[in-house]
Amino acid sequence: MNSKRPVTPFGWAIKQRLTEMHMDQKKFCELYGIPPYRLSNLIHGTRRAERYRRQVAELLNLPPS
Template structure:
């Protein structure tokens, strides 16, 4: 039943930085999104690189104090 399998997208280098910072802050993705009014789907898009989310990319990078090397 291949048609039921979901494609998994690997985590991008930026995604790993985001996850590391959230762990340092002892915060989960949902809490971070709720606190900063970022849609959870957009943070997921950033972590997995499935969509260019320029607006939220800048916001997340600034909030977490990480570098965004493309």
């Protein structure tokens, strides 16, 4: 399931913050109870996932755009 979907600006912001926190996506999801596929949706813009968008933006201190 490694189809090359582009990463959105919000997705890059998520990846950058996780790197700064020395945390991978899997660990972040486990820690905050976020389904990994939802985080993937946010990173690739495949679904709006508003609830998780707000939660992730808040946890990572990002603007929710």
